[in-house]
Amino acid sequence: MNQRPTIEDVARLARVSTATVSRALHEPGKVSADTATRVHRAVADIGYTLNIAAQTLRQRRSNALLVVVPDIGNTFYGEVLAGIEAAAHAAGQTILIADSAQDPARETAYLAWLRNGRADGVFLMGRPEVDWSAVAPLPETGLRPVVMISEPAGAPGTPLVSIDHQNGAMDITAHLTALGHRRVAHVTGPDTTGLRSLRLNGWRAALADAGLPADPGLVIPGDFTANSGARAAEALLALTPRPTAVFCANDEMAMGLIGALARKGVRVPQDISVAGFDDIQFAACFVPALTTVRQPRRAMGQAAVALMHRLLGRDGADQTAPIQQILPHDLVLRDSTAAPAR
């Protein structure tokens, strides 16, 4: 009596079978109008709600998608998540979010949700270092898709939605050389990620295009944190001759670098131009407002869901869409870059 009502209670009250209740709730049109109203009234009367575990068990499908984020505190992922959530919600699916804290063990553990049935598919963002061997050998892997977002990972051909990072890095570096900068430094990401070399190569390519040498001395190591950007300021100021512009591989480092420069009395962009990558939320209200490359985050989230639906073989999904999709990026020019002082 004090139990949660089940479908059987509804059936009894509506004087139909449980099968009919299930159909009334999920396949409207397969039951008569009269039955439908009786069932819905009964549901409302006793406050019935579906038991998800029973449904998942029977259907062998959870209707949930998992998004594994490397660091939930990183604002970059927020808008991607918003895009994912909107698209999934429209398709009647639930989004679960998990924070791996960049711990490979946790990432692997979350991938196991595909096996234990908590999720039908997984989106991986950031630079996962999953132990694929612990996950791959499932007979049903093909039916439990993994989609990478923003960054390739896993075996070649793993489904992906991303931008062309190398091109983005090239574009923003070209913006700096076009302003007249001849010595453009680069603060890199950590070498645990493929992004490091993609953005580094973009920087190199743009310098080559401008007929400038890619002096290895101009490459300053960073790790994507604001602190590493601040440390990079020291290295930067120690270079002779001092570069007149820096391209940081992400916005956090650019902000940390600008802050550290400010404390030393070096002005941006008057003394040094600084560009970032990603266009995180604070880039616009930072002082100076940050010149950067924007990834179309919301669109990436939506494209990732569409791709997932294709892989899940859902009706209505475009079964001819490419498995790896590269979306266009934007160059966002603001106040942290300017022509070099002469």
Add this chain to the structure above:
Amino acid sequence: MNQRPTIEDVARLARVSTATVSRALHEPGKVSADTATRVHRAVADIGYTLNIAAQTLRQRRSNALLVVVPDIGNTFYGEVLAGIEAAAHAAGQTILIADSAQDPARETAYLAWLRNGRADGVFLMGRPEVDWSAVAPLPETGLRPVVMISEPAGAPGTPLVSIDHQNGAMDITAHLTALGHRRVAHVTGPDTTGLRSLRLNGWRAALADAGLPADPGLVIPGDFTANSGARAAEALLALTPRPTAVFCANDEMAMGLIGALARKGVRVPQDISVAGFDDIQFAACFVPALTTVRQPRRAMGQAAVALMHRLLGRDGADQTAPIQQILPHDLVLRDSTAAPAR
């Protein structure tokens, strides 16, 4: 044959019953050492993993806790989540994160997860405007707890882990008056939240303590976004005489305000001191580094999990701990506040 292996497959291979397999996996010590090794070997051999749906169905418990965040892009919640996740993981529980996008309908929908069995308990952060009537009338509500974090909501007595916002606001305003400021403005939060009045009252109380009038003209409306902080800059500069200090009800607004002031040539802290609230990630690397009030976010997350365990009646939980807990906050003094120019 191409099915996922089940507990029955394990049982057959280990030549025991399914009951014994279950015990070997979950109640070590209840089976003989020999049986345990046979079972574990069988599990490894065929790559068995538990079907969560079946377990949840049978146990009527999902071992999962849901955290509903109003805006996943807001860095404030990241560290709270880290604390929650660490504590829950240690207790063998799974954390699910959901983004309500501040949509009351979504918040209510996520609360329904308590009913449909996806989660055993829910943490609500931010300022939820849940339609409690749609959720409350469950016989089992008592067993499916909701814990508020950082901000009270719901019926009086709803379980809560928070800081004393009024006291925090008072402390930081007192810091400004102690520096010698006599005209201290306040940029408020949106009036959809109880926090607005708590922090406003703290500001008033500190001014009263310092023998200063709480001039309503010094109260500038904001909505917790950086943009509203930038707009507040206009209102601030229009005041005569111009205030020498501002306490913003959160860090985002403080940053937006400082940025807008900088664009107008007003220096912080030389011309105006600015203080924030929350100590979000960028507060430290912002230029100038932001003076603010830190909420012990990680500790709040851990305390919330402990409280949840108490409400769930878990073994080992402190069943005498208070249902509402106020944790101490920290005053973080950095570079955005200074004595007024004389």
Add this chain to the structure above:
DNA sequence: TGGCATAATGTAAAGGATTACATCATTGTC
């Protein structure tokens, strides 16, 4: 009117784990 297609509903078998209860073997005690 008979026969057949179609629509609406019911019956009962999964789906994969946990667990109350029963059974059996072993040890210890008197």
Add this chain to the structure above:
DNA sequence: GACAATGATGTAATCCTTTACATTATGCCA
């Protein structure tokens, strides 16, 4: 040597839906 207590394991019911298949009713056509 008999009996109780303990430990290890097995049997089978249970958790709640969905869905393949069976059944019944209805309408249509010849």
